[in-house]
Amino acid sequence: MPWGRVTGSMSYPKVDVVFDMGNPFLNRTVDGFLKIGAVGASKVAAEETYHCIKRGGLSKGKVEDALSKMCKEGFYWGTVAGVYVGMEHGMERIRGTRDWKNAMLGGAITGALISTASNNGRDKIVAHAISGAAVATAAEFLNYLT
Amino acid sequence: MPWGRVTGSMSYPKVDVVFDMGNPFLNRTVDGFLKIGAVGASKVAAEETYHCIKRGGLSKGKVEDALSKMCKEGFYWGTVAGVYVGMEHGMERIRGTRDWKNAMLGGAITGALISTASNNGRDKIVAHAISGAAVATAAEFLNYLT
Numbered sequence: 001m002p003w004g005r006v007t008g009s010m011s012y013p014k015v016d017v018v019f020d021m022g023n024p025f026l027n028r029t030v031d032g033f034l035k036i037g038a039v040g041a042s043k044v045a046a047e048e049t050y051h052c053i054k055r056g057g058l059s060k061g062k063v064e065d066a067l068s069k070m071c072k073e074g075f076y077w078g079t080v081a082g083v084y085v086g087m088e089h090g091m092e093r094i095r096g097t098r099d100w101k102n103a104m105l106g107g108a109i110t111g112a113l114i115s116t117a118s119n120n121g122r123d124k125i126v127a128h129a130i131s132g133a134a135v136a137t138a139a140e141f142l143n144y145l146t
Numbered sequence: 147m148p149w150g151r152v153t154g155s156m157s158y159p160k161v162d163v164v165f166d167m168g169n170p171f172l173n174r175t176v177d178g179f180l181k182i183g184a185v186g187a188s189k190v191a192a193e194e195t196y197h198c199i200k201r202g203g204l205s206k207g208k209v210e211d212a213l214s215k216m217c218k219e220g221f222y223w224g225t226v227a228g229v230y231v232g233m234e235h236g237m238e239r240i241r242g243t244r245d246w247k248n249a250m251l252g253g254a255i256t257g258a259l260i261s262t263a264s265n266n267g268r269d270k271i272v273a274h275a276i277s278g279a280a281v282a283t284a285a286e287f288l289n290y291l292t
Contacts, residue, residue, distance in 0.1 A: 028291055033249055036289045043280035081288065086191055088292045102291070126196055134189035140284040141181045143228065146234045146249070 025086055031083035037078025041070040084110040084136065100140045107136025166263055178231035183224025187216040230256040230282065246286045253282025 050064035054056055088106035092098055095105075111132020115125040194212035198204055234252035238244055241251075257278020261271040 039284045046276045130192045136183045
């Protein structure tokens with residue numbers, strides 16, 4: 001693990017069904033949001049650094065612009081990852097098994113949710129759900145391969 | 147594992163360095179190509195099925211068109227995955243450790259290679275390398291989270 005866990009897990013009592021269901025779900029979502037959000041922000045930082053080196057010069061406006069882009073992209077990556085991690089965990093709970101189908105279903109729901117939140121039409125939502133499912137399945141398979 | 151291993155591993159002698167280096171590398175690459183290629187092809191199949199259901203009617207031309215798209219996209223996804231798996235494995239061999247930096251470096255090299263193969267300019271190659279590194283790192287982090 002590159003970073004330590006940011007979200008501490010509460011010592012919830014096993015009797016309380018709501019806590020048992022709700023808390024690991026929230027923990028993972030926040031964890032996913034922070035970690036993948038950081039990756040998204042780093043990507044923009046790397047891109048902006050390359051552009052600055054190439055064009056030369058560094059003004060206050062450029063730095064502010066880069067920071068704003070980092071926040072936006074980091075937030076977007078984080079949201080997608082948080083929703084996906086939560087959905088994948090939810091699928092595992094509902095289906096009761098751990099396999100690549102959880103990733104596929106989680107990816108499909110994430111794609112559809114993010115697309116719905118962006119006010120897309122039905123066709124686009126379906127396309128994004130299919131893409132989400134495919135990307136999540138591919139990422140899951142790559143786990144086993146690498 | 148959803149499918150059985152397609153590539154059998156030869157019982158290579160440990161004395162031969164070339165075989166020891168070369169073979170698992172090739173095995174993984176072919177494995178990645180076939181599995182992720184199949185995911186890419188399935189994605190197109192799902193998309194085309196949705197379009198057919200929506201618009202109705204199924205002609206010979208449409209099926210041929212869908213099959214051609216499946217082959218193209220499957221080949222593209224497979225190539226990216228094959229190169230990535232090979233590169234990630236290569237990084238592991240060179241660096242001697244297993245961590246998220248292998249994924250990052252493997253993703254960056256894959257992005258740059260695929261971009262170079264598509265005859266892109268230097269700026270695009272750098273952009274694709276950064277994107278590849280970010281996506282691979284994010285996928286690696288998601289492993290730990292899900």
